[in-house]
Amino acid sequence: MQDRPVAFITGCSTGIGFETALLLAREGYRVFATMRDLKKANPLKEAAKGLDLEILPLDVDKPASVKSAVTAAVKKAGRIDVLVNNAGWGAFGALEEFSDGEIRAQYETNLFGLVRVTRQVLPVMRGQKSGRILNIGSLAGRMTFAGIGLYCSSKYAVEALTESLRLELRPFNIKVAVIEPGTIRTPFKANRRKARLFQEGRSAYQKTLERILYFGNHPSSSAPGPEKVAVAVLKALRARRMAVRYPVGRDAVWFPLLRWFMPDFLFDWVLERRYAGFQREGA
Amino acid sequence: MRGPQIALVTGANSGLGLACSKALAEKGARVYAAYRNPRKAGPLWELTRALPVFPLLMDVNRAPSVERGVRQLLRREGRIDVLLNNAGFVMAGFWEDLSDKDLKDQFETNVFGLLRVARAVLPSMRKQGSGKILNMGSVAAFAAPPGLGPYSATKFAVNSITEALRMEARPWGVEVAEVNPGEIHTSVVQNTRMGEGVFSARSPYSPFTRQFEKLAKERFEKAAPVEKLVQVVLKALGHSPMKRRYLVRPDDYAIYYLRWLLPDALWEWGLGRMFPWSWPTE
Numbered sequence: 001m002q003d004r005p006v007a008f009i010t011g012c013s014t015g016i017g018f019e020t021a022l023l024l025a026r027e028g029y030r031v032f033a034t035m036r037d038l039k040k041a042n043p044l045k046e047a048a049k050g051l052d053l054e055i056l057p058l059d060v061d062k063p064a065s066v067k068s069a070v071t072a073a074v075k076k077a078g079r080i081d082v083l084v085n086n087a088g089w090g091a092f093g094a095l096e097e098f099s100d101g102e103i104r105a106q107y108e109t110n111l112f113g114l115v116r117v118t119r120q121v122l123p124v125m126r127g128q129k130s131g132r133i134l135n136i137g138s139l140a141g142r143m144t145f146a147g148i149g150l151y152c153s154s155k156y157a158v159e160a161l162t163e164s165l166r167l168e169l170r171p172f173n174i175k176v177a178v179i180e181p182g183t184i185r186t187p188f189k190a191n192r193r194k195a196r197l198f199q200e201g202r203s204a205y206q207k208t209l210e211r212i213l214y215f216g217n218h219p220s221s222s223a224p225g226p227e228k229v230a231v232a233v234l235k236a237l238r239a240r241r242m243a244v245r246y247p248v249g250r251d252a253v254w255f256p257l258l259r260w261f262m263p264d265f266l267f268d269w270v271l272e273r274r275y276a277g278f279q280r281e282g283a
Numbered sequence: 284m285r286g287p288q289i290a291l292v293t294g295a296n297s298g299l300g301l302a303c304s305k306a307l308a309e310k311g312a313r314v315y316a317a318y319r320n321p322r323k324a325g326p327l328w329e330l331t332r333a334l335p336v337f338p339l340l341m342d343v344n345r346a347p348s349v350e351r352g353v354r355q356l357l358r359r360e361g362r363i364d365v366l367l368n369n370a371g372f373v374m375a376g377f378w379e380d381l382s383d384k385d386l387k388d389q390f391e392t393n394v395f396g397l398l399r400v401a402r403a404v405l406p407s408m409r410k411q412g413s414g415k416i417l418n419m420g421s422v423a424a425f426a427a428p429p430g431l432g433p434y435s436a437t438k439f440a441v442n443s444i445t446e447a448l449r450m451e452a453r454p455w456g457v458e459v460a461e462v463n464p465g466e467i468h469t470s471v472v473q474n475t476r477m478g479e480g481v482f483s484a485r486s487p488y489s490p491f492t493r494q495f496e497k498l499a500k501e502r503f504e505k506a507a508p509v510e511k512l513v514q515v516v517l518k519a520l521g522h523s524p525m526k527r528r529y530l531v532r533p534d535d536y537a538i539y540y541l542r543w544l545l546p547d548a549l550w551e552w553g554l555g556r557m558f559p560w561s562w563p564t565e
């Protein structure tokens with residue numbers, strides 16, 4: 001009936017997912033914007049009035065939910081041309097102090113959930129012999145920052161996923177890339193989940209973490225908004241030859257470059273001593 | 284220094300862990316060699332006859348097992364100077380052919396398990412104001428080939444974990460580093476697991492899987508002997524401070540530096556050329 005390309009996006013209640021869903025709808029995509037809590041759907045519904053955008057429930061942590069959302073979209077649209085794997089959140093705390101449960105929860109969404117959605121969509125794209133998958137990775141997938149080591153490790157894994165999946169899907173004409181935003185003005189930081197030990201004030205790294213949290217939360221007024229990430233998504237979708245990665249924001253371009261030409265010891269010194277400033281506390 | 288070094292090696296009943304346990308003990312360390320399966324611990328018991336090697340039952344997948352093992356060790360020795368975080372395995376298969384469980388099993392051991400042991404050991408190291416943690420990475424931390432994506436993803440993650448722990452622990456006098464070997468003769472191939480869907484007739488990747496197996500076999504025919512890695516591990520542990528990363532064979536340096544030098548597109552083209560099905564040359 002329609003020949004609009006169909007896009008399927010996770011984590012659209014706020015931030016990057018929200019803006020990407022809107023932009024793609026404005027640019028003529030038929031958009032399935034998914035979110036795990038439909039009570040948060042109103043702002044997007046309002047913003048998308050008159051656009052071809054439909055909201056579906058999807059919690060990437062839950063296999064049944066993934067299955068039913070993808071099935072529903074395919075039933076309605078007959079195809080999926082674009083998958084944007086955006087749902088994710090950030091754990092905050094010292095790597096030493098996360099519990100097993102906290103560690104698994106971070107990976108459940110940022111990696112296992114992402115793979116789960118991808119695995120559900122792939123047969124559809126293979127059937128079409130076309131499709132594009134964009135993973136929202138992060139600058140934190142290229143280098144590790146203090147206080148968010150666990151989050152970084154999950155995003156490093158997304159880099160490996162993207163690189164290998166690209167080659168695995170090349171014979172099926174399915175293209176994969178990773179978008180790497182630096183700091184972006186979204187509720188992401190407010191939504192961070194802090195390690196319990198830190199929250200209770202019992203961390204061995206308490207003061208350092210508090211300082212990182214404080215500074216980390218403030219200077220971001222100059223950071224780009226989520227629209228900028230949406231634009232990068234669109235750019236990747238329109239590229240004839242989609243690159244492996246798309247950094248978004250000045251920090252996302254500069255940090256990896258600095259790392260690239262700085263010797264390890266110098267970079268360590270900058271990142272660990274100057275930036276992280278972990279100290280021996282207590283005693 | 285006071286007395287012999289106390290070392291904990293995980294996955295010590297086989298391959299790299301076994302060889303490193305032996306070498307560390309020969310250098311005079313008291314080595315707590317962790318294994319999870321008594322039926323496979325034979326080679327370890329062999330070592331205990333002549334060397335200060337003490338087998339320790341520990342499954343890195345299970346928190347109580349890790350905590351109990353570390354507690355036992357600390358009760359006997361009062362300290363841990365070296366942790367060689369080595370236990371791991373390969374889950375091979377194309378992403379789509381792996382079940383949720385396959386993927387989680389891979390991470391449970393290679394990432395969460397590695398982290399679990401580090402977490403159990405760190406408080407005592409910080410208290411004593413010294414210690415070295417050496418994580419077993421792989422060249423798969425720089426290159427993510429098709430068919431080996433999930434394993435690479437675990438080693439990419441370990442890369443980040445090493446970096447984060449390094450920052451956190453340094454002020455306490457605890458050093459963290461990583462070794463990134465390429466193919467080495469161990470039981471890693473026999474112990475490789477395949478994703479659930481890999482051998483299903485319905486897998487769209489089955490022709491590729493066969494090519495992948497052939498390539499893996501070829502590469503392992505040129506694998507280095509374990510002694511190569513043992514030397515590097517001893518060198519790393521001898522450094523103070525340890526560098527962030529230690530490479531092993533000339534091939535591994537080549538992979539590391541090519542990755543560093545080449546733009547993404549060229550790197551991918553090169554990697555793709557090794558896997559003809561993903562890069563058909565028309």
Ligand SMILES: NC(=O)c1ccc[n+]([C@@H]2O[C@H](COP(=O)([O-])OP(=O)(O)OC[C@H]3O[C@@H](n4cnc5c(N)ncnc54)[C@H](OP(=O)(O)O)[C@@H]3O)[C@@H](O)[C@H]2O)c1
Pocket residue numbers: 010011012013014015016017035036037040058059060061086087088089090109113136137138139180181182183184185186187188189191226
């Ligand atoms: N903001 C940054 O600085 C930044 C930088 C680099 C990368 N990123 C990445 O960008 C992505 C989006 O983040 P954002 O900045 O837009 O933050 P955000 O505003 O907090 O949005 C995160 C979205 O993910 C959803 N989500 C979380 N867990 C989910 C689950 N289990 N199932 C389904 N949806 C889930 C959230 O839903 P709820 O509203 O229900 O929680 C929300 O819609 C994340 O992957 C993040 O890692 C962000």
Ligand SMILES: NC(=O)c1ccc[n+]([C@@H]2O[C@H](COP(=O)([O-])OP(=O)(O)OC[C@H]3O[C@@H](n4cnc5c(N)ncnc54)[C@H](OP(=O)(O)O)[C@@H]3O)[C@@H](O)[C@H]2O)c1
Pocket residue numbers: 293294295296297298299300318319320323341342343344369370371372373392396419420421422463464465466467468469470471472474
């Ligand atoms: N050999 C290579 O070419 C190569 C290259 C790069 C990196 N590596 C890394 O080197 C490490 C050691 O591998 P290897 O080559 O020596 O292979 P291996 O001979 O298969 O030894 C792996 C060891 O890890 C143990 N292990 C696995 N899962 C465990 C668990 N849940 N709890 C406790 N122990 C567990 C195994 O115990 P069981 O015997 O009971 O299974 C075995 O002792 C791995 O991390 C691997 O990724 C190897």
